[in-house]
Amino acid sequence: MATLEDLSKAVINGNVAKAKKLTQELVDAGVAPLDIINQGLIAGMNVVGVRFKNGEMFVPEVMVAAKAMSQGIEMVKPLIAETDMPSEGKVLLGTVKGDLHDIGKNLVGIMLESRGFTVIDIGIDKSPEDFVNAIKEHQPDIMGMSALLTTTMLHMKDTIELMKEEGLGHVKAIVGGAPISQDFADEVGADGYAPDAASAVDLCKSLLSK
Amino acid sequence: METFNTTRSNFTRASFEVNQTIFWQMLSDDQCEEIFMTVQELLERTGVEILNEEAREIFEKAGCWVDGTRVRIPSPLTEWAARTAPSRVTLCDRNGKRALRVETTYSYFGPGQGNSFVLDPHTGERRKPVKDDVAATAVVCDALKNIDFVLSNGYPTDVKEAAADLHVFEALVANTTKPIIQYIPSVKHAQAILDMAVAVAGSLRELQKNPFFVYLIDADGTLVHSDETLAKVIFAAKNGIPFIYHTKLVLGETAPVTPAGTLVVALADVLVGVLLSQLVRQGTPVIAGGIFTVRDEENNMLPWGAPEVSLVGTGMSNLLRYLRIPSFGFAGASDSKISDAQMGLEEAFSMLHMGLSGTNLIQGCGLLESGLTGSLVMLVIGDEIIGMIRKIIKGIEVNEERLARGVIDAVQPGGTYLGEEHTLKYFRKEFWWPTLMNRNRIKDWTEAGSKSLGQRATEKTQSILQTHQPEKLSDDVLAKLREIIEKAEAAL
Incomplete structure (x- = not known):
């Protein structure tokens, strides 16, 4: 019979078909849906996160593992009341105005979701107004901005300033992307910066535990 | 899985030609033929000086014209030698396991030899090599994935000079299982080294079946073959041990100034060794090759990082490939004195070309200062370069x-x-995965100490020397090797 450990392994190995099959078997066997998520799917992804951070696994492997996990979650989700869905916190993500790059942002989203965060992804080319409106609508704990270009990263400052003007200063602002550094993050008044997707998860956890 | 399946066609292409690997054939078959015909004419018309009496008798009996020490070789005999010599030799590891397919265009890389100095891997000091340096070379080669065979990388100066090559062989065979290319100064040395190899392999028969070393015999260059050189060839052939017949020519000095003319002399010379070995024992495994350079007139030096070294070396490899004779070439050396950009440039440039030309055994990796100084750090960098070269040589798979x-x-x-x-x-x-090339973001690189390639390679070399444990020889075999060396030292 399928075990939660088997399911974790299927996620770690990035075997999407097997993860779906095992999830169905566990559901049919009457295992509690929350256990399937926490002790099977997310447990596997936690291992992936640690290995990614240690340089033992790489982005393509993480992406496929995340796909296995999220397809499993999609199957179990209808069986759980929405309020019972576990969440570490809500994070809103977007790429700044004038910038169409989203691979890094998507990866951060996947890593956050896989570690139990609820992620709202508003997409690419988002102006400060777009960010502020989305924050008002979704009420996240954290908002993250992504930029790949040195020309577009300057919009991060505008967004953070507009957030404060609109009284949304309680939402933590984090920034990331290839040209971003800790110095730049400090300069634009962000609450945090992470150099890669795995560190972004740690950053969000530490910001919310404060 | 739905994204992974490709739409498989029900149609099959006929006569679909594939370049699975890149092969740099600089000389066409017609050009190779032209050179080979010229070589045959040269050997028939001008002939070569054969200073070994036994060899002259063998040549005369086979139909050569012998006048004093001058031997003229009829063309059919030259052609017979090229056709009779085996197209392939398998070199084994020390345990007799088949390791290197020395055939067609398989390329293998290893260090060089004949250097009078080494750069100390710990202090960077330029000093005379000692036996421990040869052992260290074996340990480092044993640990490096892309290094396929070993040579001394330095002549030990802390042992009895006349027996230095025996100490080299002992230091190499005791510290690596990889195949060994062993230089032999004389027949006496060849015999002692054979005795040592037999002690390792168990018997001469086992050694012949699965040879883990080859003799390196240097031809004398420019159509003269000395008494001792040919005695070594006859010895190797009689014992059925593979050997390398290796010429060294300087364009415009010991050979014609034109690469084509130099290749004529080089091929003629190595074919003399090949012919003799086949007349002594048909089917003797022989690997041929040469090292070529120009005179640097400004410094009165023979450079080993010059493009001509790779150019003429590639021509020689193409010729030997045309004749289906396994090849020995030279690459991975530099004229620089230290680990710097010139070193890396000349090292990579030469190894790429000799690799692309499909030279079978490529020696010389890690030689600085025009071959005078051996550097294990440069050898470690060479290992990374070979990895990159092999990625290129593999080409693109299309299916x-x-x-x-x-x-x-x-x-x-x-x-x-x-x-x-x-x-x-x-x-x-x-993808090719680097082990030494640094692709860190500048923050990570700075935090790790802002280390140059030279510093990282030095650290890797030192770490290998401290931690790598090559497979050991039994105490019994080691004792036998000591005994053979002591006996030979008394006689030499």
Whole structure:
């Protein structure tokens, strides 16, 4: 019979078909849906996160593992009341105005979701107004901005300033992307910066535990 | 799985030609033939000086014209030698396991020899080599994935000079299982080294079946073959031990100034060794090759990092490939004195070309200062270069699954391939993974000490020397080796 450990392994190995099959078997066997998520799917992804951070696994492997996990979650989700869905916190993500790059942002989203965060992804080319409106609508704990270009990263400052003007200063602002550094993050008044997707998860956890 | 399946065609292409690997054939078959015909004419008309009496008798009996020490070789005999010599030699590891296919265009790399100095891997000091340096070379080569065989990388000066090559062989065979290329100064040395190899292999028969070393015999150059050189060839052939017949020519000095003319002399000389070995024992495994350079008139030096070294070396490899004779070449050396940009440039440039030309055994990796100084750090960098070269030589595989039609369609324009199973399946093996080249972001690189390639390679070399444990020889075999050396030292 399928075990939660088997399911974790299927996620770690990035075997999407097997993860779906095992999830169905566990559901049919009457295992509690929350256990399937926490002790099977997310447990596997936690291992992936640690290995990614240690340089033992790489982005393509993480992406496929995340796909296995999220397809499993999609199957179990209808069986759980929405309020019972576990969440570490809500994070809103977007790429700044004038910038169409989203691979890094998507990866951060996947890593956050896989570690139990609820992620709202508003997409690419988002102006400060777009960010502020989305924050008002979704009420996240954290908002993250992504930029790949040195020309577009300057919009991060505008967004953070507009957030404060609109009284949304309680939402933590984090920034990331290839040209971003800790110095730049400090300069634009962000609450945090992470150099890669795995560190972004740690950053969000530490910001919310404060 | 839906994104991974490609749409498999029901049609099959006929006569689909594939370049699975890149092969740099600089000389066409017609050009090779032209050179080979010239060589035959040269050997028949001018002939060569044969200073060994036994060899002259063998040549005369085979139909050569002998006048004093001048031997003129009829063309059919030269052609017979090239055809009779084996097209392939398998070199084994110390345990007799088949290791290197010295054939067609398989390329293998290793260090050099004949250097009078080494750079100390710990202090960087330039000093005379000692026996421990040879042992260290074996340990480092044993640990490096892309180094396929070993040579001394320095002549030990802390042992009895006349027996230095025996100490080299002992230090190499005791510290690596990889095949050994062993230089022999005389027949006496060849006999002692054979005795040592037999002690390791168990018997001469086992050694002949699965040879883990080859003799390196240096030809004397410019159509003269000395008494001792040919005695070594006869010895190797009689004992059925593979040997390398290796010439060294300087364009415009010991050979014609033109590369084509130099190749004529080089091929004529190595074919004399090949012919003699086949007349002594038909089927004797022989590997031929040469090292070529120009005179640097400004410094009165013979450079080993010059482009001509690779150019003429490639011509020689093409010729030997045309004749189906396994080849020995030279690359991975530099005229620089230290670990610097010139070193890396000349090292990589020469190894890429000799690799692309499909030279079978390529010696010389890690030689600085025009071959005078051996550097293990440079050898470690060479290991990384070889990895990159092998990635290039492998070429691009084109087949249904690698064409990725289905995945391209599934991802759609503007999408990413990062999360696809197709990517997952291939990204590790389709990409080359560096072990020394640094691709850190500047913050990580700075935090790790802002180290140059030279510093990182030095650290890796020292770490190998401190931690790598090559497979040991039994105490019994080691004792036998000591005994053979002591006996030989008394006689030499």
